[in-house]
Amino acid sequence: MEQASNYGWSLPVAASTFAKDIDFGINIIHVAMFAIFILWGIYFTYMLVKYRHKEGVPARYKHGGVLWSFVPDIVVLVFELTLIFLYAIPSWSRIKMSVPPAGKSLVLEVVAEQFAWSIHYPGPDGKFGRKDPKLVNASNVLGLDPHDPAAKDDIVTVNELHIPVGKPTVFNLTSKDVIHSFFVPEFRIKQDAMPGMRVPVWFEPTMAGKFEIGCAQLCGFGHALMRGDVFVHSPEEFEAWLSEQKPALPQTS
Amino acid sequence: MAHKKHDAHGSQDFISKYVFSVDHKVIGLQYLITSLLFLLFGFILLMILRWQLAYPGQPIPLIGRLLSDNLAPGGVLSPTFYNALGAMHGTIMIFLGVVPLGVGAFGNYILPLQIGAPDMAFPRLNMMSYWVYLPGGMLMLLSFFLPGGAAQSGWTSYPPLSVINPGQTVWLLAMLLIITSSLLGSINFLVTALNMRAPGMSLWRMPVFVWAQLVTAVLLLLAFPPLQAAAILQFMDRVAGTSFYLPANLVVFGETVRAAGGGLPLLWQHLFWFLAHPEVYVLILPAMGIVAEIIAANTRKPIFGYKEIVGAMIFLGGMSFVVWAHHMFVSGMSPKLSNFFLITTMIISVPSVALLTCLIFSLRGGSIRFTTPMLFALAFLPLFGIGGLTGLPLGLSTTDIYLHDTYYVIGHFHYVVVTGSIIALMGGVYHWFPKWFGRRMDDFWGKVHFWGSVICMNGVFFPMFIQGLSGVQRRLYDPTAQLHNLPTQPLNIVSSVFAWLLFVAQIPFIWNFFYSMFKGKKTEENPWKATTLEWACPSPPPHGNFEKTPHVYRGPYEYSVPGHKNDWTPQHVEA
Ligand code: HEM
Ligand SMILES: [Cu+2]
Ligand SMILES: [Cu+2]
Numbered sequence: 001m002e003q004a005s006n007y008g009w010s011l012p013v014a015a016s017t018f019a020k021d022i023d024f025g026i027n028i029i030h031v032a033m034f035a036i037f038i039l040w041g042i043y044f045t046y047m048l049v050k051y052r053h054k055e056g057v058p059a060r061y062k063h064g065g066v067l068w069s070f071v072p073d074i075v076v077l078v079f080e081l082t083l084i085f086l087y088a089i090p091s092w093s094r095i096k097m098s099v100p101p102a103g104k105s106l107v108l109e110v111v112a113e114q115f116a117w118s119i120h121y122p123g124p125d126g127k128f129g130r131k132d133p134k135l136v137n138a139s140n141v142l143g144l145d146p147h148d149p150a151a152k153d154d155i156v157t158v159n160e161l162h163i164p165v166g167k168p169t170v171f172n173l174t175s176k177d178v179i180h181s182f183f184v185p186e187f188r189i190k191q192d193a194m195p196g197m198r199v200p201v202w203f204e205p206t207m208a209g210k211f212e213i214g215c216a217q218l219c220g221f222g223h224a225l226m227r228g229d230v231f232v233h234s235p236e237e238f239e240a241w242l243s244e245q246k247p248a249l250p251q252t253s
Numbered sequence: 254m255a256h257k258k259h260d261a262h263g264s265q266d267f268i269s270k271y272v273f274s275v276d277h278k279v280i281g282l283q284y285l286i287t288s289l290l291f292l293l294f295g296f297i298l299l300m301i302l303r304w305q306l307a308y309p310g311q312p313i314p315l316i317g318r319l320l321s322d323n324l325a326p327g328g329v330l331s332p333t334f335y336n337a338l339g340a341m342h343g344t345i346m347i348f349l350g351v352v353p354l355g356v357g358a359f360g361n362y363i364l365p366l367q368i369g370a371p372d373m374a375f376p377r378l379n380m381m382s383y384w385v386y387l388p389g390g391m392l393m394l395l396s397f398f399l400p401g402g403a404a405q406s407g408w409t410s411y412p413p414l415s416v417i418n419p420g421q422t423v424w425l426l427a428m429l430l431i432i433t434s435s436l437l438g439s440i441n442f443l444v445t446a447l448n449m450r451a452p453g454m455s456l457w458r459m460p461v462f463v464w465a466q467l468v469t470a471v472l473l474l475l476a477f478p479p480l481q482a483a484a485i486l487q488f489m490d491r492v493a494g495t496s497f498y499l500p501a502n503l504v505v506f507g508e509t510v511r512a513a514g515g516g517l518p519l520l521w522q523h524l525f526w527f528l529a530h531p532e533v534y535v536l537i538l539p540a541m542g543i544v545a546e547i548i549a550a551n552t553r554k555p556i557f558g559y560k561e562i563v564g565a566m567i568f569l570g571g572m573s574f575v576v577w578a579h580h581m582f583v584s585g586m587s588p589k590l591s592n593f594f595l596i597t598t599m600i601i602s603v604p605s606v607a608l609l610t611c612l613i614f615s616l617r618g619g620s621i622r623f624t625t626p627m628l629f630a631l632a633f634l635p636l637f638g639i640g641g642l643t644g645l646p647l648g649l650s651t652t653d654i655y656l657h658d659t660y661y662v663i664g665h666f667h668y669v670v671v672t673g674s675i676i677a678l679m680g681g682v683y684h685w686f687p688k689w690f691g692r693r694m695d696d697f698w699g700k701v702h703f704w705g706s707v708i709c710m711n712g713v714f715f716p717m718f719i720q721g722l723s724g725v726q727r728r729l730y731d732p733t734a735q736l737h738n739l740p741t742q743p744l745n746i747v748s749s750v751f752a753w754l755l756f757v758a759q760i761p762f763i764w765n766f767f768y769s770m771f772k773g774k775k776t777e778e779n780p781w782k783a784t785t786l787e788w789a790c791p792s793p794p795p796h797g798n799f800e801k802t803p804h805v806y807r808g809p810y811e812y813s814v815p816g817h818k819n820d821w822t823p824q825h826v827e828a
Contacts, residue, residue: 003736004736004739006737007723007724007736007737007739007740008723008740009719009723009740009741010719010722010723011722011723011724012723012724012737021651022651022652022654022655025646025649025651025652026646026652026655026656026722029645029646029649029652030646033642033643033645036642037635037638037639037642040613040635040638041635043613044613044616044634044635047613047616047617048616048621048631051552051616051617051618051619051620051621052620052621052623053553053620053621053622053623054620057620058553058620058813058820059552059553059554059618059619059620059812059813059820060554060617060618060619060813061554061555061812061813061814061815063555063557063558063614063617063618064617064618066557066558066561069557069558069561069607069610069611069614070607072606072607072610073603073606073607073610076602076603076606077603080599080600080602080603080645081599083599083649084595084596084599084649087649087651088595088649088650088651088652089592089595091651092588092591092592092595092650092651095651095654096588096591096650096654097588097589113504114505114506133502133503133504133509134509136504136507137507138507143504176503176504176505177413177417177503177504177505177506177510178411178413178414178417178505179411179413179414179518181583181658183658183724183726185655185723185724185737188654188655189654190583190654190655190657190658191583191585192583192584192585194518194519194584194585195413195500195503195518196500196501196502196503196515196516196517196518197500197519197585199585212735212736212737214724214726214735214737215726216657216658216659216726216727217411217658218336218406218407218411218414218727218728219414220336220405220414220418221331221332221333221336221405221730222332223332223336223728223729223730224332224729224730224731224732224734224735225731225734227734227735
């Protein structure tokens with residue numbers, strides 16, 4: 001699938017389960033905004049024409065019903081309360097408050113740094129090895145501990161996230177240095193990567209193909225260049241890809 | 254020969270009259286000129302930056318060769334200089350431009366006049382607030398010339414980036430001065446408005462502008478101290494090895510960072526936005542006050558819903574303290590907190606709607622004069638409306654996930670502060686210019702300036718909404734480095750061209766301003782036939798303002814009162 005066709009002059013292709021949730025909100029608010037603005041604009045123009053200064057026509061001293069002026073406030077309030085309780089709070093809890101259980105999802109770790117994304121897969125044993133910042137060096141970007149048996153088979157990729165389609169991906173997001181922000185426009189996902197914190201994030205891709213990871217938080221001079229790719233595979237392709245990967249740590253025994 | 258003349262207000266030689274003046278009017282004009290210059294400077298920074306956004310990687314024409322090699326090698330903006338321009342633009346525009354203009358200049362000059370006071374309550378404090386602001390601003394500019402360059406971490410200065418990036422120490426010192434200046438000013442405004450009102454000027458007879466300044470002063474007074482404290486902590490993180498904002502185990506470019514204390518970057522964000530959200534209302538409330546004054550004088554009728562407007566301002570001010578974390582929906586803050594901030598944020602839009610409603614209803618039944626200031630005030634209404642409306646999808650937590658930190662935010666924010674605040678402040682300049690200098694600005698050039706500005710501002714900022722919806726992140730040195738930003742790249746060119754035209758549109762204003770100051774048509778005391786007290790004293794008012802303290806008999810906007818000879822009945826005229 002051609003990646004460039006994902007993008008245009010409006011919202012990109014919607015490629016995750018909650019993208020539709022978010023798009024629904026964006027669309028409905030924009031339609032409402034547009035309607036409010038047009039109605040308001042018509043009234044405004046009418047006022048300007050009708051009440052422009054005319055010789056011999058004095059201004060009115062008394063105002064018409066003050067109570068009427070509360071109508072727009074109340075309309076807006078009702079509209080907003082509806083949005084809050086019927087849309088925003090429910091969709092927020094679907095997207096941010098309910099992380100899919102471990103059994104049904106692919107579990108990863110994502111670590112940001114100036115200016116790259118490292119993805120940590122647990123490897124065949126399904127266990128993440130211990131990471132120690134003191135061990136970080138050019139050949140061990142995440143600082144995996146070679147003495148931890150769980151670390152021996154772990155896989156690390158840089159700027160490439162491979163995942164299967166139709167399965168939730170859950171990951172803990174963190175950063176080694178400054179704040180970055182994990183942003184995949186097609187998935188409508190965005191989450192700051194905070195040093196010193198591990199923020200759980202999830203999404204479920206609904207389309208196979210190649211997508212773009214951008215960084216949405218100013219992270220230094222290379223901020224614009226900090227990008228990666230998400231490859232969403234069919235489940236079989238994903239298994240095949242996974243089995244081809246070499247462990248990140250040099251194998252000693 | 255020149256012997257000093259002493260009067261009740263102290264000596265009046267050149268230095269004490271124009272430099273270290275204690276007269277609120279001179280201080281107001283000092284603020285006016287200084288903040289307009291800062292605005293211009295902050296705008297010029299952006300015009301350089303916009304070249305890189307429109308034509309990434311190509312040498313900047315003309316200016317490129319003037320910049321040194323570490324800023325722009327071969328005339329091409331470097332990424333660090335790009336970040337410095339962005340951060341300094343934001344800081345300068347907000348803290349050195351719009352706030353000092355709205356509060357320092359307009360507030361200082363107009364507020365005492367409108368309440369019939371001879372000066373501010375603490376004239377020396379007032380002088381000091383300007384003389385702390387100016388060095389703060391100069392220090393901020395000076396940082397461009399330091400070895401590390403100016404601050405590069407955005408006007409929000411999020412740590413850890415701000416703690417490890419160059420330029421930030423001076424930024425923090427300058428901010429400490431600027432904040433101090435605002436604090437001194439706000440105390441003065443509060444005491445003046447509450448204690449120095451002329452007899453008969455009850456609270457409910459104060460013009461909307463005075464109310465706006467009063468609420469603004471409360472916001473400044475309560476919101477700035479936390480930022481002051483936060484800035485001191487960040488300063489210590491940089492120079493004293495503390496780690497209030499640095500978590501343990503930072504590894505920057507392969508090096509472990511010394512401070513491993515286990516601080517919290519989120520702490521800064523909470524402290525920062527606790528100030529910076531009310532700050533948005535500090536930018537907009539004086540503007541709304543000005544719009545109300547201009548609309549009342551140019552519709553020739555009482556403003557609609559005076560008490561509703563004032564109530565909405567107070568409510569807005571109060572609520573602005575409980576919405577700050579809507580800037581932090583995706584920051585890693587517990588998602589459980591979001592609903593609270595979502596709800597408060599939505600509620601705060603109701604008083605804004607009330608304000609706009611009252612202002613537009615004020616047009617009804619009026620006799621509208623399309624003077625230059627009125628054009629600016631009228632343009633404010635729909636354009637600020639766009640700014641307000643586009644805040645909705647950013648306030649709703651779910652839709653903000655996608656729009657946060659994209660150009661949509663830049664568009665929304667600039668509609669509020671440029672086509673909102675700045676448009677209104679410009680209108681205020683045309684409105685009160687006759688009071689300041691006893692002369693009028695040229696109407697023709699005023700209208701050229703108006704139409705040029707309004708058209709270009711929309712050309713600059715509207716495309717940003719489309720860019721934001723298509724996913725373009727903000728603060729991108731090279732907008733072509735990522736695939737998803739490519740389709741809307743032509744819009745960057747549109748936006749930039751309009752930004753340069755916007756500059757051209759300011760030239761008539763700059764010329765008109767200085768020309769009219771000396772050569773403009775002379776005016777009488779009250780050229781707009783307005784009712785508030787500032788028009789009851791000579792133009793420009795002498796030291797001490799009113800020959801005799803005015804007595805106030807009625808509310809501020811008694812226009813077209815049935816049975817009266819004139820269509821305006823000033824506050825100080827008995828029956
Ligand atoms: C009138 C002309 C103006 C233009 C053309 C303009 C344009 C821009 C642009 C393009 C950016 C984004 C820079 C980037 O993404 O790297 C920006 C950022 C910003 N602008 Fe403006 N702006 C103008 C006026 C103002 C005013 C009047 C204010 C404030 C009162 C303001 C406050 C800001 C702030 C706070 C930022 C964010 C800076 C940051 O990311 O740290 N701007 N402006
Ligand atoms: Cu980054
Ligand atoms: Cu970044």
